[in-house]
Structures are given as structure tokens and as C-alpha cells.
Amino acid sequence: MLGLVAFAASGALAAVWARLDLFGVVILGLTTALGGGIIRDVLLGIHPPATLRTWPYLAVAAGTALLVFIFHPQVAKLRRAVLLADALGLGVFATAGTSTALHAGAPVYTACLIGMTTGIGGGALRDLLLREIPLVLRKEIYAVAALAGAILVGAGHLARLPAGPVTAVAAAVTVGIRMLALWRKWNAPVAKGPF
Amino acid sequence: MLGLVAFAASGALAAVWARLDLFGVVILGLTTALGGGIIRDVLLGIHPPATLRTWPYLAVAAGTALLVFIFHPQVAKLRRAVLLADALGLGVFATAGTSTALHAGAPVYTACLIGMTTGIGGGALRDLLLREIPLVLRKEIYAVAALAGAILVGAGHLARLPAGPVTAVAAAVTVGIRMLALWRKWNAPVAKGPF
Amino acid sequence: MLGLVAFAASGALAAVWARLDLFGVVILGLTTALGGGIIRDVLLGIHPPATLRTWPYLAVAAGTALLVFIFHPQVAKLRRAVLLADALGLGVFATAGTSTALHAGAPVYTACLIGMTTGIGGGALRDLLLREIPLVLRKEIYAVAALAGAILVGAGHLARLPAGPVTAVAAAVTVGIRMLALWRKWNAPVAKGPF
Numbered sequence: 001m002l003g004l005v006a007f008a009a010s011g012a013l014a015a016v017w018a019r020l021d022l023f024g025v026v027i028l029g030l031t032t033a034l035g036g037g038i039i040r041d042v043l044l045g046i047h048p049p050a051t052l053r054t055w056p057y058l059a060v061a062a063g064t065a066l067l068v069f070i071f072h073p074q075v076a077k078l079r080r081a082v083l084l085a086d087a088l089g090l091g092v093f094a095t096a097g098t099s100t101a102l103h104a105g106a107p108v109y110t111a112c113l114i115g116m117t118t119g120i121g122g123g124a125l126r127d128l129l130l131r132e133i134p135l136v137l138r139k140e141i142y143a144v145a146a147l148a149g150a151i152l153v154g155a156g157h158l159a160r161l162p163a164g165p166v167t168a169v170a171a172a173v174t175v176g177i178r179m180l181a182l183w184r185k186w187n188a189p190v191a192k193g194p195f
Numbered sequence: 196m197l198g199l200v201a202f203a204a205s206g207a208l209a210a211v212w213a214r215l216d217l218f219g220v221v222i223l224g225l226t227t228a229l230g231g232g233i234i235r236d237v238l239l240g241i242h243p244p245a246t247l248r249t250w251p252y253l254a255v256a257a258g259t260a261l262l263v264f265i266f267h268p269q270v271a272k273l274r275r276a277v278l279l280a281d282a283l284g285l286g287v288f289a290t291a292g293t294s295t296a297l298h299a300g301a302p303v304y305t306a307c308l309i310g311m312t313t314g315i316g317g318g319a320l321r322d323l324l325l326r327e328i329p330l331v332l333r334k335e336i337y338a339v340a341a342l343a344g345a346i347l348v349g350a351g352h353l354a355r356l357p358a359g360p361v362t363a364v365a366a367a368v369t370v371g372i373r374m375l376a377l378w379r380k381w382n383a384p385v386a387k388g389p390f
Numbered sequence: 391m392l393g394l395v396a397f398a399a400s401g402a403l404a405a406v407w408a409r410l411d412l413f414g415v416v417i418l419g420l421t422t423a424l425g426g427g428i429i430r431d432v433l434l435g436i437h438p439p440a441t442l443r444t445w446p447y448l449a450v451a452a453g454t455a456l457l458v459f460i461f462h463p464q465v466a467k468l469r470r471a472v473l474l475a476d477a478l479g480l481g482v483f484a485t486a487g488t489s490t491a492l493h494a495g496a497p498v499y500t501a502c503l504i505g506m507t508t509g510i511g512g513g514a515l516r517d518l519l520l521r522e523i524p525l526v527l528r529k530e531i532y533a534v535a536a537l538a539g540a541i542l543v544g545a546g547h548l549a550r551l552p553a554g555p556v557t558a559v560a561a562a563v564t565v566g567i568r569m570l571a572l573w574r575k576w577n578a579p580v581a582k583g584p585f
Contacts, residue, residue: 015332017390021383023339024332038238043428045437047240048296052305069386101438110442124519129319131328133521137405137414144413188411191459195407210527212585216578218534219527233433242435243491247500264581324514326523 001060003089008033008061010086011126012068013075018130022069028126029065030058036121040097043114044104083182087145091174094119094146095167098153108154115150116143119174141181141188149174196255198284203228203256205281206321207263208270213325217264223321224260225253231316235292238309239299278377282340286369289314289341290362293348303349310345311338314369336376336383344369391450393479398423398451400476401516402458403465408520412459418516419455420448426511430487433504434494473572477535481564484509484536485557488543498544505540506533509564531571531578539564 011032015025034051041049051057068075075082097118101111120143124134136142149170156166180186206227210220229246236244246252263270270277292313296306315338319329331337344365351361375381401422405415424441431439441447458465465472487508491501510533514524526532539560546556570576 016386018328019385020328020332021385023383025386027332027338042237042432043438043442045240045435048238048299048301048305048309052238052308053302055302055304058304058308072386073389104438106438107443107445109445109448110438113442113448114438128323128518129329129332131326131521133408133410134519137410137417137519143417188413190409190411191406191415191462194463211581213523214580215523215527216580218531218578220581222527222533237432240435243433243494243496243500243504247433247503248497250497250499253499253503267581268584323518324524324527326521 002085003092004033004057004060005064006082006085006089007036007093007122008064009068009075009082010123012065013072013082014126014130015065016069016072025069026062026065028129029068030061031129032122032126033057033061033064034122035125036093036097036118039121039125040100040114040118043117044101044106046100046104084179087175087178087182088171090119090142090146090178091149091171093122094149094174095153095171098150098170099163099167102154102157108158111157112147112150112154115153116147119143119146119150141177141186144188145174145177145181148177197280198287199228199252199255200259201277201280201284202231202288202317203259204263204270204277205318207260208267208277209321209325210260211264211267220264221257221260223324224263225256226324227317227321228252228256228259229317230320231288231292231313234316234320235295235309235313238312239296239301241299279374282370282373282377283366285314285337285341285373286344286366288317289344289369290348290366293345293365294358294362297349297352303353306352307342307345307349310348311342314338314341314345336372336381339383340369340372340376343372392475393482394423394447394450395454396472396475396479397426397483397512398454399458399465399472400513402455403462403472404516404520405455406459406462415459416452416455418519419458420451421519422512422516423447423451423454424512425515426483426487426508426513429511429515430490430504430508433507434491434496436494474569477565477568477572478561480509480532480536480568481539481561483512484539484564485543485561488540488560489553489557492544492547498548501547502537502540502544505543506537509533509536509540531567531576534578535564535567535571538567 008029012025012029015028037051038049094115098111098115101114120136123136127134152170152173153167203224207220207224210223232246233244289310293306293310296309315331318331322329347365347368348362398419402415402419405418427441428439484505488501488505491504510526513526517524542560542563543557
């Protein structure tokens with residue numbers, strides 16, 4: 001739920017900065033918060049997507065976007081808190097997405113890819129709608145952190161470990177990698193020229 | 196059908212202005228006209244999407260795009276007629292999309308969201324492919340009009356009113372809100388600075 | 391498989407030129423190589439998409455992207471070979487996509503549209519993620535070549551010809567049209583002004 005709030009806030013904040021109107025801010029908040037789960041369910045054939053069928057999700061995401069619309073200067077000052085919450089969301093979504101895909105019968109490596117997509121999909125949709133090259137493809141260790149958590153869940157599944165604790169540990173690893181990358185300013189390498 | 200023509204024309208006109216070639220104009224016309232319905236069917240698990248299985252839809256949308264390719268200066272002069280037809284399309288698609296989702300067994304609030312998406316999805320895809328921030332997120336009362344019609348259909352369903360008349364009234368409300376917004380230049384509020 | 395390599399290389403090369411990091415290059419290579427098949431399976435209701443369930447596809451596409459990341463100056467010099475491989479990929483994906491859609495029970499014209507989308511979808515996703523107007527909509531005979539191959543497969547199905555040889559001939563026709571268009575610098579017409 002914290003991840004949902006963080007993702008909704010990041011979408012709404014980006015929308016406010018792009019000068020979208022109130023409705024655009026709410027739609028972009030919803031898309032960022034629910035987009036990863038919608039992509040996951042479309043890939044797995046879960047109809048209609050669970051995130052669209054669970055009204056508390058919708059209410060929390062829309063309410064968050066509304067609050068950001070009003071209090072955006074204050075939210076922008078909480079930059080560190082927003083980044084931490086975003087990392088939490090990434091961890092929870094990537095690992096829960098992997099579990100859902102495993103339950104739906106997907107092979108382990110497919111489930112890991114779908115889990116990573118669940119984690120990074122909402123942010124990618126946000127950037128796409130705002131006409132940006134998705135941040136996740138450009139900067140810092142973001143998708144890698146999501147993939148690491150997803151792979152841990154997949155490995156736990158193969159080793160027949162209990163799903164609950166494994167998912168919790170995997171989510172913590174994702175959050176840890178992501179926060180370390182932010183703190184130490186880790187970046188993945190860029191190709192060397194000439195171009 | 197009028198809505199289909201209007202959506203195809205709006206996509207094709209935008210493609211002509213972006214200097215796409217003949218085939219790009221036809222594909223963008225098809226995408227704008229059929230995109231909302233395709234997104235709806237993918238979310239609801241209707242395979243393959245009904246809009247791709249109904250050849251008169253394809254023929255009308257492709258024919259419209261072709262005519263716009265040839266007569267685009269004349270079509271551009273019919274600005275008011277195009278806007279009215281676009282509003283009709285928005286009303287028909289949003290309310291029919293909500294009905295389809297209710298028939299497929301979606302909860303009422305899910306059906307309203309999917310109906311709104313059916314109405315605005317084609318235009319959002321058009322803008323995305325042309326590298327624009329979707330107009331629907333930026334200007335005027337557009338998505339709100341679609342949502343209002345969708346909510347009326349959902350309310351009629353809850354009140355067990357007959358679906359036909361309710362859908363017609365709801366579509367008219369969407370068209371009315373949209374035309375009023377255009378005529379009075381209503382805009383949704385934008386967040387206040389500092390940014 | 392050659393088409394897969396070509397599509398992965400084209401996505402990875404574009405990502406290197408857009409200065410994405412290593413992970414962005416791999417993700418964009420995967421998206422370009424697998425995107426058309428994913429869109430096809432989402433439209434047909436094949437869950438999870440076959441391209442995500444077949445690990446050799448994933449390994450080859452990711453490995454290609456990795457090699458391009460390291461050797462991109464050399465790959466860029468092989469421009470003709472890359473264009474030929476890309477045309478091969480277009481032919482194989484468009485015709486195989488049409489066959490898959492026919493097997494899934496889609497009407498012939500629907501199958502042709504889905505086949506064309508399978509051929510051009512990966513490249514369109516690549517351009518979208520890199521914030522370009524999809525090349526396929528702007529330049530040269532590309533989608534037309536894919537559609538021609540798809541229509542041949544559909545015609546062969548209607549005439550009850552054996553699927554294997556028909557698909558091979560259709561793929562060759564797509565490759566031929568595409569290479570001729572490149573060689574002779576064919577372009578589809580653009581609408582005449584005034585704009």
C-alpha cells in the first residue's frame with residue numbers, strides 16, 4: 001500500500017510539473033500506481049486486471065494524486081521520503097508480481113521477467129505519457145534492483161522454500177540495492193564511443 | 196459508426212500534419228478509431244478484439260483515412276463538424292465500453308474506468324505515436340465527459356434500469372458536456388506554483 | 391532466429407546511440423525482438439506470451455544486445471547486413487504471426503492485420519520508448535511489405551494450400567519488397583499541401 005502511494009505520488013508530481021490539469025494529474029497518478037499490475041495481468045490473462053477490480057487501490061491512488069495536486073510544493077521537499085517509498089513500491093511490486101506469475105503457472109524465468117515488468121511498468125508508462133525516454137532505461141540501478149528481487153523469489157520457488165519469508169527477503173534486497181545505488185550514486189555502464 | 200468516422204478522421208488528419216506517408220496515415224486512422232475498443236477487449240479478455248474481427252469497422256476506418264489523405268485541406272476547414280463528430284464518438288464509445296464491461300461481469304467501478312478508457316484510448320494512442328503528450332491529459336474537459344457518461348451507465352445498471360435508454364441518455368450527457376466545454380472554453384484547473 | 395538477432399541488434403544499436411546504460415540496451419533489445427510476438431499473443435489471448443516462455447529466444451536476444459553494447463562501432467559498419475537481417479525478420483515474423491492467428495481461429499482479415507502487427511510491433515515499441523515517431527509510419531515501404539506477406543498467407547489459407555510452402559513464399563515476398571524498396575529508395579506518397 002505504501003508502494004502504491006509512492007508510485008501514485010511520483011506520477012502525480014511529474015504530471016504537475018508537466019503542467020497537466022487536475023484530471024490529467026489524477027489519471028497519471030492512477031496509471032503510474034496501477035500500470036505495472038495491469039501489464040502483469042494482461043500478460044498472464046487475468047481479466048479484468050486485479051488492480052482495476054480492487055476499489056481500495058483505486059481510492060488510495062486517486063486520493064494521493066489529489067493531495068499531490070494541492071500540496072505539490074511540500075511533497076517535492078520530501079524528496080528523500082518519496083525516493084524511499086518508491087524503492088519500497090519497487091520491491092513489493094517486483095516480488096509480488098513474480099509470485100503471481102508463478103501461481104498462474106508461468107515458468108520461473110518468465111515469472112522473473114514479468115515480476116520485473118510489474119515493478120518498472122508503472123514508471124515506464126508515466127514517462128511514456130509525458131514524452132520522456134523512460135528513466136528506468138537511462139539512469140541508476142533501477143530495473144536491476146527489481147530483477148534481483150524477482151530472481152530471488154524464483155530461486156526460492158525452485159528450492160521449495162516457503163513463499164512468504166522468501167518474498168519478504170527478496171523485497172528487502174530490492175529496496176536495499178535501490179537505496180545503496182541512490183546513496184552511492186551507482187550507475188550502470190554506458191557504451192563507449194565512437195558513435 | 197459516426198464516431199468511428201470522426202475518430203479515424205482525427206487520427207488521419209493529425210498524421211497528415213505530421214507528414215506521415217499514405218500508409219502511416221491509414222495506420223494512424225485505424226489506430227485512433229479502433230484503439231479504444233482494442234484496449235477494452237484486451238483488459239476484458241475478449242480475443243481477438245471485436246474491433247479487429249468486424250470488417251465493416253476496418254473498411255470504414257481505412258476508407259475515412261484514405262479520403263482525409265486526399266481531401267485534408269477541405270476536412271481541416273470543417274473543424275466544427277469534426278469536433279461534433281468526435282464528441283459523438285466519445286459518447287458512444289465510453290457508454291458502449293461501459294456496457295460491454297458490465298456484460299463481461301466486471302464490477303461497476305471497474306466497468307466505468309474501462310468505459311472511460313474505451314472513449315479516450317484511441318486519441319491517447321494517436322498522440323503517443325505522434326510523440327505528443329496526450330491531449331486528453333492536457334486540455335479542456337474531455338476525459339471527464341467520458342467518465343460522466345460511463346458513471347451514468349453504471350448507475351443505471353445498479354438501479355436495474357433498462358440498458359438501452361440509459362446508454363442513450365448517458366451518451367447524450369457526454370456529448371453535451373464535451374460541446375459545452377468547447378463552446379464555453381471550460382478547462383480543468385491546473386496546479387498552482389511554485390514549481 | 392536470424393530475424394530475432396536482427397531485431398535485437400536494431401533495438402540495442404538504437405539504445406546505444408540514445409546513450410542508454412547497459413541494462414537499458416538489453417531491455418530495449420529484448421523489447422524490439424520480442425515485442426511483436428508479445429502484442430500478437432496479447433491480442434490472441436495466448437497467456438503468458440510464447441516469446442516470454444521460450445528461453446532460447448530470451449537468451450539469444452539478450453546475448454545479441456550485449457554483443458552490440460560492446461561492439462557497436464563494428465556493428466554499425468555492417469549496415470547492409472543489418473538491413474537484410476531486419477528484412478528477413480520482418481518477413482518471418484509477419485507470416486508466422488498470420489499463421490498463428492489463423493490457428494487461433496481468427497478470421498482471415500483479422501489474422502492478416504495481426505500478422506502485420508507482429509512484424510512491425512517490435513520496431514514501433516523501440517521507437518516509442520526512445521521518443522521517436524515510429525519509423526514504420528514515416529519512411530519507405532515497411533509495413534506494406536509486412537502486409538503483403540500476411541495477405542499471401544491468408545490467401546493460401548483460403549485456397550487450402552499447404553501452409554508450410556505458402557508461408558515460405560510469403561516471407562520471401564516480404565523480404566523481396568523490402569529489399570527492393572531500400573535499393574530503389576521507394577517511398578509511399580506523402581499528402582500534398584496546403585497544410
